[in-house]
Amino acid sequence: MKKIIIAGGTSGIGLATAKLFADKGAAVIVTGRSEEKLATARATAPGVTAIQLDSNNEAALKDFFEKTGEIHHLILTLSSSKGGGPFASMNLTDLRAGFDGKFWPHLQTIQSALPWITKNGSITIITAASSTARLTGTAGLAAINGALETMVPILAKELKPLRINAVSPGVIDTEWWDFLNKEEKNAAFENYSQAIAVGRIGNPQDVSNLIETIVNNSYINGAVLNINGGLV
Numbered sequence: 001m002k003k004i005i006i007a008g009g010t011s012g013i014g015l016a017t018a019k020l021f022a023d024k025g026a027a028v029i030v031t032g033r034s035e036e037k038l039a040t041a042r043a044t045a046p047g048v049t050a051i052q053l054d055s056n057n058e059a060a061l062k063d064f065f066e067k068t069g070e071i072h073h074l075i076l077t078l079s080s081s082k083g084g085g086p087f088a089s090m091n092l093t094d095l096r097a098g099f100d101g102k103f104w105p106h107l108q109t110i111q112s113a114l115p116w117i118t119k120n121g122s123i124t125i126i127t128a129a130s131s132t133a134r135l136t137g138t139a140g141l142a143a144i145n146g147a148l149e150t151m152v153p154i155l156a157k158e159l160k161p162l163r164i165n166a167v168s169p170g171v172i173d174t175e176w177w178d179f180l181n182k183e184e185k186n187a188a189f190e191n192y193s194q195a196i197a198v199g200r201i202g203n204p205q206d207v208s209n210l211i212e213t214i215v216n217n218s219y220i221n222g223a224v225l226n227i228n229g230g231l232v
């Protein structure tokens with residue numbers, strides 16, 4: 001049986017991916033910080049094990065992976081929503097929080113997991129279309145996600161035969177957007193829908209289907225695969 005860890009898998013894209021793999025017979029563990037989201041994951045995905053873990057806590061990560069033992073695939077779907085907005089007025093503390101919420105916990109989690117991933121296993125990270133879309137107000141998000149994307153092909157060489165890839169989504173309807181109130185979110189989604197060639201916002205399942213392909217296809221390696229409905 002495949003053993004899969006989804007760091008930050010208690011909501012959105014991660015939880016959809018957890019359900020997909022669990023339905024197909026994998027042993028899936030999702031991690032996250034808030035009790036509330038862990039409880040939702042347990043209630044909505046009964047076949048999935050949900051464990052409290054902060055991917056910024058090095059000691060807790062090491063302990064977690066030691067207890068979990070050998071794993072086949074690591075998927076990282078964690079981030080904060082910080083780091084967006086026009087550059088001239090950007091609060092750099094917010095951008096630092098954006099790196100603390102996504103860039104550093106990715107590196108920390110991957111380093112902690114490495115000794116435990118089987119040699120023919122894989123790592124999949126989720127970056128973002130902001131790294132290439134050149135949309136105003138996204139320079140900070142582009143920096144965070146671009147930093148991760150540039151590491152992927154290099155790590156594919158360093159970590160071989162382990163595979164590592166990134167999925168780079170456009171606008172996906174998840175809790176990530178909860179920093180906006182309902183009206184703001186609807187207005188943003190309406191605007192984005194007009195800029196997306198397929199004419200709609202993505203859903204978590206659009207992305208989880210691509211993650212499944214990457215995990216299962218042993219010839220995809222060192223790649224950054226876009227999934228944005230034609231946003232760019």
Ligand SMILES: NC(=O)c1ccc[n+]([C@@H]2O[C@H](COP(=O)([O-])OP(=O)(O)OC[C@H]3O[C@@H](n4cnc5c(N)ncnc54)[C@H](OP(=O)(O)O)[C@@H]3O)[C@@H](O)[C@H]2O)c1
Nearest residue numbers: 008010011012013032033034054055078079128172174176
């Ligand atoms: N939604 C979009 O439009 C979109 C677009 C492009 C890229 N992405 C990327 O896709 C990935 C998944 O996002 P999503 O939309 O599914 O967001 P989401 O629904 O907000 O899910 C984020 C998950 O990460 C967890 N998390 C955050 N920080 C963590 C930490 N330090 N340790 C452990 N877990 C942590 C959250 O749980 P806790 O808060 O309880 O820890 C939650 O389970 C992210 O990397 C995001 O940047 C999203």
